[in-house]
Amino acid sequence: MEEKQLILLAQQGDIQAFEELIKRYKDNIFNLAFLKVLDKNVAEDLAQESIIRIFEKIKLFDFKGSFSSWVYKVTYNTILKSVQKKFKVENISIEDTEILNTTEVQSIEEKIIHQQIFKKLLKLISQLPEELQIVLILHDIQGVKYEEISEILDINIGTVKSRLFNARKTLKQLCEKENLLDWLK
Amino acid sequence: MMDCNEIKIFIHKVLDGILLNETEYLEKYKEEYNELFSHMEKCLSCSYEYNSYLKILKFLKNLKVSLPSNFDSKIHQALLKMHQKDSKPYIPVNTVTTQKGGMFSMINSDKLKKFIHDNRSYIISTGIHLLLLLLFLNIVVMQQTLTTPTFITKIITNKPIEIKKQEIEIKREEQRPDAGSEGLEGLKGGGMSSPKLQQQLMIKQAQVKQINKVFTPIQNLRTQVRDIFVPKTQIAVKETKIRSDFRVPMQPKTQITSPISGSITRPTSQQTGTRNTEGMNVPGNYSDSGRPDGSPSGTGIGEQKGGTTGRGGGTGIGFNPFGTGTGSGNQGSGPGAGRRGLGGGLSGTGTGPGSGPGISIAPGGGQGTAVVGSAVSSQSGPVVTNAPSAIDTTSVANRQVTYKPNAPIGSRENPITEINILVEFNGETLFTHDFYLAYPENRLLIRNARFARSEVIRLGPYAVPPEQFLFYWHITANQWGLDRGVPLYQTIYTTDAQQVRIRKVSENVIQYKLEDMPLDVIRQMNNPKEPDYDDVIITIVYKGAAQ
Numbered sequence: 001m002e003e004k005q006l007i008l009l010a011q012q013g014d015i016q017a018f019e020e021l022i023k024r025y026k027d028n029i030f031n032l033a034f035l036k037v038l039d040k041n042v043a044e045d046l047a048q049e050s051i052i053r054i055f056e057k058i059k060l061f062d063f064k065g066s067f068s069s070w071v072y073k074v075t076y077n078t079i080l081k082s083v084q085k086k087f088k089v090e091n092i093s094i095e096d097t098e099i100l101n102t103t104e105v106q107s108i109e110e111k112i113i114h115q116q117i118f119k120k121l122l123k124l125i126s127q128l129p130e131e132l133q134i135v136l137i138l139h140d141i142q143g144v145k146y147e148e149i150s151e152i153l154d155i156n157i158g159t160v161k162s163r164l165f166n167a168r169k170t171l172k173q174l175c176e177k178e179n180l181l182d183w184l185k
Numbered sequence: 186m187m188d189c190n191e192i193k194i195f196i197h198k199v200l201d202g203i204l205l206n207e208t209e210y211l212e213k214y215k216e217e218y219n220e221l222f223s224h225m226e227k228c229l230s231c232s233y234e235y236n237s238y239l240k241i242l243k244f245l246k247n248l249k250v251s252l253p254s255n256f257d258s259k260i261h262q263a264l265l266k267m268h269q270k271d272s273k274p275y276i277p278v279n280t281v282t283t284q285k286g287g288m289f290s291m292i293n294s295d296k297l298k299k300f301i302h303d304n305r306s307y308i309i310s311t312g313i314h315l316l317l318l319l320l321f322l323n324i325v326v327m328q329q330t331l332t333t334p335t336f337i338t339k340i341i342t343n344k345p346i347e348i349k350k351q352e353i354e355i356k357r358e359e360q361r362p363d364a365g366s367e368g369l370e371g372l373k374g375g376g377m378s379s380p381k382l383q384q385q386l387m388i389k390q391a392q393v394k395q396i397n398k399v400f401t402p403i404q405n406l407r408t409q410v411r412d413i414f415v416p417k418t419q420i421a422v423k424e425t426k427i428r429s430d431f432r433v434p435m436q437p438k439t440q441i442t443s444p445i446s447g448s449i450t451r452p453t454s455q456q457t458g459t460r461n462t463e464g465m466n467v468p469g470n471y472s473d474s475g476r477p478d479g480s481p482s483g484t485g486i487g488e489q490k491g492g493t494t495g496r497g498g499g500t501g502i503g504f505n506p507f508g509t510g511t512g513s514g515n516q517g518s519g520p521g522a523g524r525r526g527l528g529g530g531l532s533g534t535g536t537g538p539g540s541g542p543g544i545s546i547a548p549g550g551g552q553g554t555a556v557v558g559s560a561v562s563s564q565s566g567p568v569v570t571n572a573p574s575a576i577d578t579t580s581v582a583n584r585q586v587t588y589k590p591n592a593p594i595g596s597r598e599n600p601i602t603e604i605n606i607l608v609e610f611n612g613e614t615l616f617t618h619d620f621y622l623a624y625p626e627n628r629l630l631i632r633n634a635r636f637a638r639s640e641v642i643r644l645g646p647y648a649v650p651p652e653q654f655l656f657y658w659h660i661t662a663n664q665w666g667l668d669r670g671v672p673l674y675q676t677i678y679t680t681d682a683q684q685v686r687i688r689k690v691s692e693n694v695i696q697y698k699l700e701d702m703p704l705d706v707i708r709q710m711n712n713p714k715e716p717d718y719d720d721v722i723i724t725i726v727y728k729g730a731a732q
Contacts (some may be wrong), residue, residue: 015264027252034250044253051260052267055494061303109691109726116607116724118248120639121241140245165197172237179639182238183607 009066011059018055026051026143032072034107035137036079038122046082050075069151072144076134076152119184124174132167139164187217192224192231268484427551471660593650594693599729604654606630607639612701612720617661620723623678626657634658634721651695651727655679656719660701675703686718693727 001020022029029050034043061070068119104151125133138144138152139160151158174179187195195217225232256671301308357412608631612618618634621627625647631640659680677684679697683704688696700716707716 013268015261015268018264019257019261023257026256026260027249030252030256031250035248040250040253043250044256044259048260048263049257052263055264055267059299062303107691109694112609112690112694112696113724113726116609116722117244119609121244123250136245140242141248161197164712165194166342167195168238168241169410172241175237175241181237181240182604182641183639184244 003067004063007058008061010055011061016017018058022051022054025068028068029075031142032075032137033079034140035122035125036083038126040083047075049082050078053078065145065151066148069142069148072138072148072152088180113183114118117180120178120180121175124171124178127174128170132163132170135160135163136167136171140168187220187224189224189228189231192221192228193234195221196231196235196238198464199235200242203239242576511621590731592731593727594727594729595648595650595653597648599731600648601644601651601654601727602646602730603643603728604640605639605641605726605728607724607726608634608724609724610634610720611722616701616719618699618701619659619661620721621657621659622654623657625649625651630656634723646730650724651693652689654695654727656697656723658699658701677701684716690724693726693729695725697723697725699723 001017003021003024006017006021010021026047030043033046033050034040037043037046054071057074061067079099125136128136134153135149138149139146144152146157146160149160153160155163172181175184195214199218206354221235225235329548343582377588381670440465587598587600588600595601606620608620609616612635616635619629620631620634621629622642625646628642628644630642657676660672660675660677662675679685679687684700686698686700688698690696698718699721700718701720702716704716707714
């Protein structure tokens with residue numbers, strides 16, 4: 001079924017249609033939550049909260065922009081609210097988190113090193129200022145395009161680009177400081 | 186031609202194209218793209234910049250976290266719960282759409298809500314204008330005593346208006362010459378009106394009073410207007426918070442409850458004159474015959490796995506500089522080795538003398554300071570003819586060695602030449618954790634792991650298996666900041682089974698996980714917790730010369 005049909009049905013309260021719809025976005029929702037809080041349990045909680053909120057608000061979606069941008073927007077706002085209220089990112093350990101790696105990793109040894117590097121990178125990303133961090137996460141990790149990021153954050157595309165430029169630059173400097181670049185292949 | 190600054194900006198456009206796999210994008214900037222690469226062939230700075238970004242972004246692109254198990258079912262349950270709690274009855278979509286005259290059906294109600302939501306700015310604007318109009322009219326009515334138009338009066342008072350009766354024309358009668366003026370005053374006047382006129386005047390007065398009662402000037406304009414325009418039922422979608430029963434309880438974090446395999450237990454004493462090849466043998470390089478030296482009593486490598494040659498009577502490998510061990514001297518099997526041990530142990534009671542040759546790898550950093558003990562027996566221990574092979578680094582350098590790629594790492598054919606260290610720091614930031622290599626050489630590797638520096642260290646070559654490498658943390662605790670009974674300085678070796686967990690990931694990767702808070706301190710705390718062994722996690726990749 002097409003996305004538009006599913007949205008219309010979901011707007012009328014059809015749970016099945018909503019679930020079918022949200023299947024397409026749940027990974028991105030969960031990943032965004034995880035990247036913001038760096039804790040799998042908290043991220044799960046936040047992702048659930050975001051999805052419920054999307055269901056509550058879906059009636060207000062007016063098809064003016066893309067649905068994915070709208071989903072990201074609701075998710076991001078939910079996460080921000082919760083993070084400000086409840087969670088402190090800096091105290092959370094990501095030790096237990098299994099990070100998927102889509103590259104072809106041959107050995108367990110490589111896998112464990114990749115895990116460590118990912119975790120270090122995540123920690124470095126969490127050190128970026130919020131406005132840079134979210135643009136980097138959306139564009140470079142989640143693959144969201146400039147136009148959509150502009151819709152999600154209500155900023156113009158020029159600002160998105162300049163923030164992304166600064167985010168990458170800062171992250172590179174942090175990686176250099178940590179000697180992490182030698183580990184990246 | 187673009188200069189370096191322009192190139193460094195353009196790099197990001199190229200990266201976007203590469204990351205998003207947009208061939209059209211790359212086609213669009215084909216010329217600049219070619220220029221970038223020809224520039225990078227000459228300019229190291231730009232080339233480094235490009236490669237660094239590319240490395241980082243390729244890694245980031247692959248960053249995905251797996252969804253927790255049962256995530257879908259949890260969402261499903263939460264949605265169902267929310268739907269059940271909703272006051273509105275659930276009407277299947279098909280029935281809603283086929284209902285006729287669905288003025289009051291859910292779909293129309295939703296449409297109305299949506300319409301109101303979409304046009305709320307117009308509605309608010311109209312309301313404000315109407316309010317201003319009413320206010321203006323009210324002022325006019327009150328100040329200029331104009332008659333309020335009926336419909337406005339109706340709106341304002343929200344009460345039915347009685348239609349004003351036609352004024353009765355009062356016919357003037359002839360009055361007596363002594364009669365006063367007409368009207369209400371006439372009753373009080375000097376003369377009397379006629380009874381008929383008096384009656385008519387009374388009626389008129391009553392009518393005027395009645396009309397005055399019907400018209401009520403606006404008392405509380407804002408409240409009244411609000412009552413008119415704001416609907417009794419709330420139309421806007423109210424933001425609801427998720428009730429606690431919708432949430433799925435968080436899973437408890439997994440905790441390490443059992444030690445990870447690979448830790449080494451530490452015997453407190455050693456057998457006299459026996460040789461245990463399992464141990465991390467560190468023979469000395471001095472052939473010293475049968476000196477009745479006291480053995481060091483440190484808790485170092487040599488004490489881990491029983492006696493060896495080379496530790497016999499010498500001042501060997503006391504790692505603990507405070508010398509807390511209680512080892513007794515060997516039965517002279519050793520060659521009096523380890524004079525240049527890795528640490529200075531306190532004296533033990535020697536039972537030497539030992540005899541026999543020893544070979545040393547021994548570039549130990551510390552200065553052994555064993556005190557000579559008194560000889561108890563002159564019986565010589567068994568002579569070890571096949572001492573564990575270790576490499577003298579100087580001799581290896583001068584010797585022809587054929588490296589074999591398939592040889593086990595740390596063997597003679599594939600000695601270790603490099604270690605790559607990856608540090609993850611989660612511990613107390615008030616502590617400083619310096620990370621050292623203790624064996625096969627003594628060397629500071631990472632100064633203050635708080636900054637989680639990762640390093641590539643070249644060493645050796647050492648024909649020492651990775652699991653025999655020994656490291657230690659030197660931890661400086663800020664007692665003033667914590668005041669939790671933490672020793673101000675402590676040295677923890679990777680062989681400390683209480684404080685360190687070791688995980689052999691593969692043949693050449695070993696992970697060391699440190700709990701920097703001493704376990705006895707943890708136990709004495711008000712709320713003792715399980716040690717988490719994640720204060721500093723160090724992953725070491727050993728690389729051989731043949732690789």
